[in-house]
Amino acid sequence: MVELHPHQPPTIAGLVIVVTGRGTTYGLTVGVRTGVQIAQPGDSGAPVYQLNGSTGATINGLLVGASYDEISFHLVSTVEAQLGVAVAL
Secondary structure (H helix, E strand, O other), X not given: OOOOOOOXXXXXXXXXXEEEEEOOEEEEEEEEOOOOOOOOOXXXXXXXXXXXXXXXXXXXXXXXXXXXXXXXXXXXXXXXHHHXXXXXX
16 A cells, blocks of 8 residues: 655656646646546546556545546545545555
């Protein structure tokens, strides 16, 4: 399992990651894979994950929005901190 600091974006293979204040939502993490469709309409709330080997994955966040080659998501640690809960992974 990857431990993430609340303000440290994950390293996800193939994505350029930045943390930003976007619109009215503060602290979104943005992933870009130039020229590659990452998400589709209806994907909001989906897990943003990183594969671990050939049989496992680590959830890094929850998808909030997307354009063709860019996704915006909340880190799991941000969701936990804002809601005062612990997400069982």
